[in-house]
Amino acid sequence: MFDSLAPSSALQLIRFADIDAFRPAESLEDARSIPLDVTNFAAARAVVNLPACRIIVARSFARILDTAYRVPGGMVILPMTNDLRASSSGMFLDSRFFAALRGNHDCHFVEPQTNHHALIIFSPALRDRGWFDRADALWARVADRAAHLHARQLVLDILRTASVNPHMFETREVAAHLQEGLLLAFDDLFHNDPLLDHGAPLAGARSARLVQQIDDYIAAYPTAPIYTANLADECGVSIRTLSSAVTKVRGMSLHQYIRLKRLWATRSQLLRSGGASVATCARAQGFHHLGEFAAAYRATFHEAPSDTLARGRQSILRAS
Incomplete structure (x- = not known):
């Protein structure tokens, strides 16, 4: 995981040779930390900052850990490999779980082995997405496997992008796109099921109106980036309520719905773009991992985006 990364202006990468080097950062x-195996000590961390969150991916070591978290905006601890083993205050944790906390909490962990995990710390300024039901308590839940793997892959993609293309993080719009993708992945991870909503179940007609408002908003601003917070503000509801309606x-x-709408918006741009490239059209809709975009595009439209672009150019030439 760390061997494929190089430090950059957007990625802080630190390796610690021994516990004494690690102590100041801790x-x-x-x-x-009390190391359980000093001779095989190896620790590392990679840090990326996005507009409203910080991503820390860490390789830990066998240890007993006492830590005081102070996270008013909330945080998520996400296993990054399938072999994680740890316990928190006597509760066994493995790679099936993710943990979350908002507020203040003194945590006690035991890690019997080297683990890889991501710690995502959110800014208090970030719009509440209905993730944290309890304050001042660390809680763990079993994650949906597909949602977990998707969130994990997005974290890795952001790290690799920061390592190879740090200039992308210099533009707030691009960084915000990357962050929005991560936030949507965590929406899926927390599984905002409408049946679990704190309020009364949404009436079908109201849900339909909210979805229509989403469609109208996207139609009115076809080239604007799609952010869930903006959609929720436009509809006058919480992000959780909007998720439930969709x-x-x-x-x-x-x-999934926003991703589908973005794919269709990209296709429209490709058909009418003329001289623009596939990459330009894709990035305008928030797709910055072009390989993943091409695969999703082909799966949705059964053709490569370059084929759509070529067909659009031919149509424009015939019309002129």
Whole structure:
């Protein structure tokens, strides 16, 4: 995981050779580790900052860990490999689980082995997405496997992008696109099921109206980036309520629906772009991982985006 990364202006990459080198970084985070295997010590971390969250991917070591988390905006601890083993206050955790916390909590962990995990810390300024039901308590839940793997892959993609193309993080719009994809992945991870909503179940007619508002908004701003917070503000509801409406009416998550709308918007751009490239059209709709975009595009439209672009250019030439 770390061997494929190189430090850059967007990616901080630190390797620690021994526990004494690790202590200063740990003290800044109000954490205290007791190593269980000093001779095989190896630790590393990669850090990327997005507009409203910080991603820390860490390779830990066998240890007893006491740490005081102070996260008013909330955080998520996400296993990054399938072999994670740890316990928290006596509760066994493995790679099936993810953990979450908002507020203040003193945590006690035991890691019997080297683990790889991501710690995503959110800014208090980030719009509440209905993730954290309890304050000041770390809680763990079994993750949906597909949602977990998708979130994990997005974290890795962001790290690799920061390593290879750090200039992309210099533009706030691009960084915001990357962050939005991650937030949508966490919406799926927390599984905002409408049946679990705190309020009364949405009436079918109201859900349909909300989805229609989403469609109208996207139609009115076809080239604008699609952010869930903006959609929720436009509809006058919470992100959680909007997610519930989309799940009920469209039979898919808000993440999947927005992705589908972005793919269609990209296709429209390709057909009418003339001189623009596939990459330009894709990035305008928030697709910055072009390999993943091409695969999703082909799966949806049964042709490569370059084929759509060529067909669009031919149509424009015939019309002129």
